Amino acid sequence: MIKGKVVIITGASSGIGEATAKLLASKGAKVVLGARRAEHLKQIADEIEQQGGQAVYQTLDVTRQSENDAVVKLATESFGRVDAIFLNAGLMPNSPLSALKTDDWHQMVDVNVKGVLNGVAAVLPEFLAQKSGHVIATSSVAGLKAYPGGAVYGGTKWFVRDFMEVLRMESAMEGTNIRTATIYPGAVNTELLSTFSDKASLDQMKAIYDKFGISPDRIASVVAFAIDQPEDTTINEFTIGPANQPW
Numbered sequence: 153m154i155k156g157k158v159v160i161i162t163g164a165s166s167g168i169g170e171a172t173a174k175l176l177a178s179k180g181a182k183v184v185l186g187a188r189r190a191e192h193l194k195q196i197a198d199e200i201e202q203q204g205g206q207a208v209y210q211t212l213d214v215t216r217q218s219e220n221d222a223v224v225k226l227a228t229e230s231f232g233r234v235d236a237i238f239l240n241a242g243l244m245p246n247s248p249l250s251a252l253k254t255d256d257w258h259q260m261v262d263v264n265v266k267g268v269l270n271g272v273a274a275v276l277p278e279f280l281a282q283k284s285g286h287v288i289a290t291s292s293v294a295g296l297k298a299y300p301g302g303a304v305y306g307g308t309k310w311f312v313r314d315f316m317e318v319l320r321m322e323s324a325m326e327g328t329n330i331r332t333a334t335i336y337p338g339a340v341n342t343e344l345l346s347t348f349s350d351k352a353s354l355d356q357m358k359a360i361y362d363k364f365g366i367s368p369d370r371i372a373s374v375v376a377f378a379i380d381q382p383e384d385t386t387i388n389e390f391t392i393g394p395a396n397q398p399w
């Protein structure tokens with residue numbers, strides 16, 4: 153059941169996060185949007201409200217614990233509780249290791265790994281206290297298969313896979329009823345390629361996205377499906393991408 157659920161979405165200012173926010177709100181969820189670009193969030197929240205949905209937003213840099221905590225506070229103050237968090241903020245500045253783009257490596261670890269840790273740390277006290285909650289995270293097909301140019305990005309997405317699986321297992325053992333869903337998208341047409349700093353890697357990846365990329369609406373519908381499941385059921389892994397992409 154989606155109607156009435158309070159769902160926090162990180163990385164909600166574009167792409168998969170934006171599409172998911174709009175879809176969930178159209179199905180009656182109360183959405184709480186976080187990302188760094190406040191003007192995008194405002195526009196998305198306004199659009200949701202014009203369509204009769206409910207949305208609040210707050211500037212969020214997922215690398216800062218205090219800002220993750222503030223988004224959870226906004227959710228509880230606005231809507232009384234949190235039912236689900238979609239840990240979706242991420243970036244993919246791929247490059248060969250020999251290019252030594254160490255700033256990109258560290259930024260990916262900060263956002264794709266520590267951002268997930270910070271989001272979970274912010275929401276877990278609520279979920280443990282209410283003995284329910286749903287953690288959904290965007291990994292990638294890069295979290296399932298290695299490929300040249302994606303050593304660090306793939307590593308961050310492998311981390312998400314392992315972390316989410318242990319979260320699910322520990323919650324089941326501890327009886328806290330926290331469900332997990334990890335999403336592994338293939339090529340999806342979003343703003344993700346704008347984070348590349350290595351021109352050759354960008355050109356290579358752009359050719360793949362131009363050929364295969366699908367709409368972020370497809371990923372949103374999978375997130376909605378996961379949230380719609382009955383409380384006693386977890387569907388913890390989804391690989392979803394273009395039918396014709398040989399990832």
Ligand SMILES: NC(=O)c1ccc[n+]([C@@H]2O[C@H](COP(=O)([O-])OP(=O)(O)OC[C@H]3O[C@@H](n4cnc5c(N)ncnc54)[C@H](OP(=O)(O)O)[C@@H]3O)[C@@H](O)[C@H]2O)c1
Binds near residue numbers: 240244291340341
């Ligand atoms: N597109 C694909 O093909 C694909 C495939 C597999 C996995 N993914 C994953 O899907 C997720 C969403 O990406 P997307 O494809 O929708 O790309 P996108 O359009 O670039 O969206 C990325 C989102 O992350 C946010 N973000 C980046 N750094 C942040 C930070 N420090 N704090 C808070 N928010 C931050 C961005 O917002 P601000 O810039 O406003 O902060 C934006 O809302 C990512 O985790 C990505 O790795 C994408």
